[in-house]
Amino acid sequence: MPGPTLTDIARAAEVSTATVSHALNGTGRLGGATRRRVRETATALGYGIRRTAPRTRTLGIAVTTFPTAWNYTEIAYFSRVVTAATSAAHERGYALTALPAARAGDDSWHTLAVDGMLIMDSPRGDPMVTALRARGIPLVFDGAPGDPHAGDHWVDNDHEATTREVLDHLAASGARRIALQSGNGDEHYARTVTAAYTTWCAEHGADPLVVPFDVTDAEGKAFDALLRGPDRADAVYAAYDPGGRQLLAAAARLALRVPGDLRVVCASEDPGYALTRPPVTTVTLAPERTARAAVALLVDLVEGRAGPASETAQRGPVVVPAALVPRDSSRAQPAAG
Amino acid sequence: MPGPTLTDIARAAEVSTATVSHALNGTGRLGGATRRRVRETATALGYGIRRTAPRTRTLGIAVTTFPTAWNYTEIAYFSRVVTAATSAAHERGYALTALPAARAGDDSWHTLAVDGMLIMDSPRGDPMVTALRARGIPLVFDGAPGDPHAGDHWVDNDHEATTREVLDHLAASGARRIALQSGNGDEHYARTVTAAYTTWCAEHGADPLVVPFDVTDAEGKAFDALLRGPDRADAVYAAYDPGGRQLLAAAARLALRVPGDLRVVCASEDPGYALTRPPVTTVTLAPERTARAAVALLVDLVEGRAGPASETAQRGPVVVPAALVPRDSSRAQPAAG
Numbered sequence: 195m196p197g198p199t200l201t202d203i204a205r206a207a208e209v210s211t212a213t214v215s216h217a218l219n220g221t222g223r224l225g226g227a228t229r230r231r232v233r234e235t236a237t238a239l240g241y242g243i244r245r246t247a248p249r250t251r252t253l254g255i256a257v258t259t260f261p262t263a264w265n266y267t268e269i270a271y272f273s274r275v276v277t278a279a280t281s282a283a284h285e286r287g288y289a290l291t292a293l294p295a296a297r298a299g300d301d302s303w304h305t306l307a308v309d310g311m312l313i314m315d316s317p318r319g320d321p322m323v324t325a326l327r328a329r330g331i332p333l334v335f336d337g338a339p340g341d342p343h344a345g346d347h348w349v350d351n352d353h354e355a356t357t358r359e360v361l362d363h364l365a366a367s368g369a370r371r372i373a374l375q376s377g378n379g380d381e382h383y384a385r386t387v388t389a390a391y392t393t394w395c396a397e398h399g400a401d402p403l404v405v406p407f408d409v410t411d412a413e414g415k416a417f418d419a420l421l422r423g424p425d426r427a428d429a430v431y432a433a434y435d436p437g438g439r440q441l442l443a444a445a446a447r448l449a450l451r452v453p454g455d456l457r458v459v460c461a462s463e464d465p466g467y468a469l470t471r472p473p474v475t476t477v478t479l480a481p482e483r484t485a486r487a488a489v490a491l492l493v494d495l496v497e498g499r500a501g502p503a504s505e506t507a508q509r510g511p512v513v514v515p516a517a518l519v520p521r522d523s524s525r526a527q528p529a530a531g
Numbered sequence: 532m533p534g535p536t537l538t539d540i541a542r543a544a545e546v547s548t549a550t551v552s553h554a555l556n557g558t559g560r561l562g563g564a565t566r567r568r569v570r571e572t573a574t575a576l577g578y579g580i581r582r583t584a585p586r587t588r589t590l591g592i593a594v595t596t597f598p599t600a601w602n603y604t605e606i607a608y609f610s611r612v613v614t615a616a617t618s619a620a621h622e623r624g625y626a627l628t629a630l631p632a633a634r635a636g637d638d639s640w641h642t643l644a645v646d647g648m649l650i651m652d653s654p655r656g657d658p659m660v661t662a663l664r665a666r667g668i669p670l671v672f673d674g675a676p677g678d679p680h681a682g683d684h685w686v687d688n689d690h691e692a693t694t695r696e697v698l699d700h701l702a703a704s705g706a707r708r709i710a711l712q713s714g715n716g717d718e719h720y721a722r723t724v725t726a727a728y729t730t731w732c733a734e735h736g737a738d739p740l741v742v743p744f745d746v747t748d749a750e751g752k753a754f755d756a757l758l759r760g761p762d763r764a765d766a767v768y769a770a771y772d773p774g775g776r777q778l779l780a781a782a783a784r785l786a787l788r789v790p791g792d793l794r795v796v797c798a799s800e801d802p803g804y805a806l807t808r809p810p811v812t813t814v815t816l817a818p819e820r821t822a823r824a825a826v827a828l829l830v831d832l833v834e835g836r837a838g839p840a841s842e843t844a845q846r847g848p849v850v851v852p853a854a855l856v857p858r859d860s861s862r863a864q865p866a867a868g
Contacts, residue, residue: 220586249557251639252628267618277614281604284631291589291628294621302588307644 198239207235218305233304237328252289253492254308255279258322259315259379261299264409267292269435270463271481272314275336278485279312286493298322304329310496312488316340317380332495334488338382338511347495349488349512351479353383356516357390360431360459360477363518365398367526369429369457373403373420375437387433403427407434413447414440421448421456429457429524438467438474438523458523472522479516487512535576544572555642570641574665589626590829591645592616595659596652596716598636601746604629606772607800608818609651612673615822616649623830635659641666647833649825653677654717669832671825675719675848684832686825686849688816690720693853694727697768697796697814700855702735704863706766706794710740710757712774724770740764744771750784751777758785758793766794766861775804775811775860795860809859816853824849 203218204211209232216222217232218241224232255276257266266272276292283290291308303325310332316323318340326333327343335348342348364372374391377384388404395402405416420427421444432438438460442452450456452472459475460467467474491512537548537555544551546569553559554569555578561569592613594603603609613629620627628645640662647669653660655677663670664680672685679685701709711728714721725741732739742753757764758781769775775797779789787793789809796812797804804811828849 251634263624265618265621267614267621273614273618276617277604277610280613280629281602281610284602284604284629287600287631287633289628289630289634291626292617292621293626294624296624297588297626 198236198241203232203236203239203241206239207232220302220305230301233301237304237325250289250307250309251287252291252308253279253283253489253496254291254293254306254311255314256293256298256311256322257295257314258298258320259317259377259381260295261297263294263296266295266314271435271479274463274481275314275485278482279489282486282489283493286489288489288493301325310334310492312336312492313339315379315381315383319380332492334492334495336484336488338386340381347491347511349484349491349514350382351484351514351516353386353516354390356477356479356518357387357431357433358394359518361391361394363475363520364429364431364457364459364524367429367453367457367524368528371400371403371425371427372429372431373405373427375405375407375417375430375432375434375440377434378406384433391431405430407432407437409434409436411440412436412443414442414444417441417444418448421445421450428455430459432458432460435460435462435464438462438476439470442470442474452523453525453527457527459518468521470523475521475524476519477516478519480514483514487514535573535578540569540573540576540578543576544569557639557642567638570638574641574662587626587644587646588624589628589645590616590620590826590833591628591630591643591648592651593630593635593648593659594632594651595635595657596654596714596718597632598634600631600633603632603651608772608816611800611818612651612822615819616826619823619826620830623826625830638662647671647829649673649829650676652716652718652720656717669829671829671832673821673825675723677718684828684848686821686828686851687719688821688851688853690723690853691727693814693855694724694768694770695731696855698728698731700812700857701766701768701794701796701861704766704790704794704861705865708737708740708762708764709766709768710742710764712742712744712754712767712769712771712777714771715743721770728768742767744769744774746771746773748777749773749780751779751781754778754781755785758782758787765792767796769795769797772797772799772801775799775813776807779807779811789860790862790864794864796855805858807860812858812861813856814853815856817851820851824851 200211200214203214214232216224217229218236257272267276280290303322311326312334313323314336316335316339320340338348338350339346361372376388392402403420405420408416430441432441438458441458445452445456452458461477463478463481467476537551541548541551551569553561554566555573594609604613617627640659648663649671650660651673653672653676657677675685675687676683698709713725729739740757742757745753767778769778775795778795782789782793789795798814800815800818804813
């Protein structure tokens with residue numbers, strides 16, 4: 195079954211065929227609303243559905259949590275996923291297109307030339323996912339999708355178990371008031387880590403202390419209130435890569451010793467945390483394993499070897515083990531205060 | 532000026548318009564020769580020239596030296612260029628498509644949807660470069676192109692100066708018979724390093740000893756003949772990343788001490804060479820600086836900020852400094868034998 199013609203789309207959208215052509219090709223001087231309406235009409239009519247598209251032998255990868263101009267490749271986790279995914283794609287004869295974060299906020303998804311897409315940390319209501327699903331592009335998620343559908347495929351760590359392991363580790367090291375630095379996005383990772391932390395606190399009769407992550411806060415000023423006073427936190431689990439350095443900066447400014455006054459654990463793939471003073475205990479999410487598993491699954495989907503929803507139960511989400519790498523920043527200490 | 536129509540191409544290639552459509556879209560059951568002929572005709576007529584193509588906001592990157600199924604991302608230099616180029620592209624709002632090496636051997640270049648292309652280690656007679664030049668796609672080379680044209684832009688190290696620096700370093704460490712492991716491809720890097728070595732040998736009255744690099748020779752058996760007998764080499768400069776490990780393996784097998792019997796220097800970006808026994812002296816080509824300079828130049832070209840040939844003389848090729856990182860494998864020793 196061929197896709198709709200320009201005439202079909204023009205009739206449905208009540209515009210000229212020239213306008214349709216401009217809207218789909220990104221040319222001309224259309225207003226954003228018209229362009230979007232034409233593309234949405236085209237998508238609704240099945241334009242771009244893969245059954246008629248030539249194979250590009252290209253896979254796409256993107257982080258869709260924040261569709262703004264931040265550079266996710268500066269975070270070691272994402273950089274290592276992209277690097278390993280490129281290698282895994284090449285092994286299978288596929289090119290890999292890494293999209294900038296801001297692309298998640300525009301409508302280029304309606305025409306992006308890929309055979310399949312690997313989406314990292316997809317939030318609820320992700321417009322890219324909606325567009326790619328409508329086009330029938332196979333998707334694999336790194337991190338459970340915000341809006342999972344029956345038949346979705348994803349690769350993830352068990353963030354609940356990992357968060358509990360970190361909190362137990364900090365409690366065993368003598369911490370009494372453990373705070374969490376978590377994300378403020380609506381993606382599975384931030385929600386799951388925060389929920390696991392809140393549950394753990396309730397089980398241990400502790401008040402939850404959550405500090406939102408801010409990538410621009412290099413000096414960790416967001417921790418100042420938390421780290422002062424008689425009830426100050428004596429441990430923090432930073433769920434994002436720069437958090438460990440932010441905490442070391444805050445501790446230095448407030449004259450707190452790590453780990454004597456403040457225990458620190460950070461989820462990070464940055465080998466530099468072995469060289470800080472003191473070296474920081476990290477959680478590694480094993481990005482290379484995740485990337486390789488996700489690409490293998492995506493190529494299976496693209497080439498028709500992984501089944502639709504009915505077979506998904508057997509394949510299930512792929513769970514990649516995370517690992518705690520203990521270093522001096524969370525060495526056992528007598529409890530503070 | 533619009534590009535040629537399918538009818539124009541069909542007439543020139545003496546085939547039906549359906550055949551043209553199949554050839555350009557990669558569909559149907561055409562023979563390879565017909566497909567290639569139609570694409571070449573289309574390119575000759577100006578099909579795919581950028582003046583009519585929508586902006587994809589995508590840059591491409593590829594290594595074209597060997598158009599086979601080797602995985603260049605397993606070599607630290609290339610992997611780090613791709614990673615840094617991705618980051619630099621994203622900073623400017625561009626996606627980056629990394630193509631597998633084998634793609635250099637097919638004809639997908641005639642339709643690849645990129646605004647500009649970064650080509651690493653392009654050999655003489657590179658068919659991809661010919662196709663992309665015909666389409667008017669801006670190109671930047673990492674490593675001088677095998678067939679430079681007036682107005683070409685590239686970023687490179689000064690491989691002649693670096694090779695001489697390595698050879699002088701080995702001579703100063705007491706080496707008398709210095710061999711080179713170089714490439715057997717027809718790209719600028721291998722040719723320049725080999726020529727600089729041969730010239731240096733002539734200036735020093737030494738016989739050149741060149742061993743071709745073979746990525747599959749993990750045990751360095753290619754060195755066996757060179758490292759035996761009274762006239763054996765007492766130093767090797769390995770111009771490719773795995774060469775240092777191949778040399779350590781060969782030395783262990785032949786019971787040669789490094790650096791006592793054999794001095795080793797390797798061009799590599801692999802931090803693992805700081806941890807081998809002994810640590811290996813490396814030459815770093817500064818891939819991140821090269822990648823960032825190349826992407827900045829390519830985006831300037833794509834966006835019309837870098838001029839055609841007439842302005843090139845001012846911009847010239849961008850030269851990125853390489854650096855020798857001395858370690859134990861080339862520590863000064865009394866000359867052998």
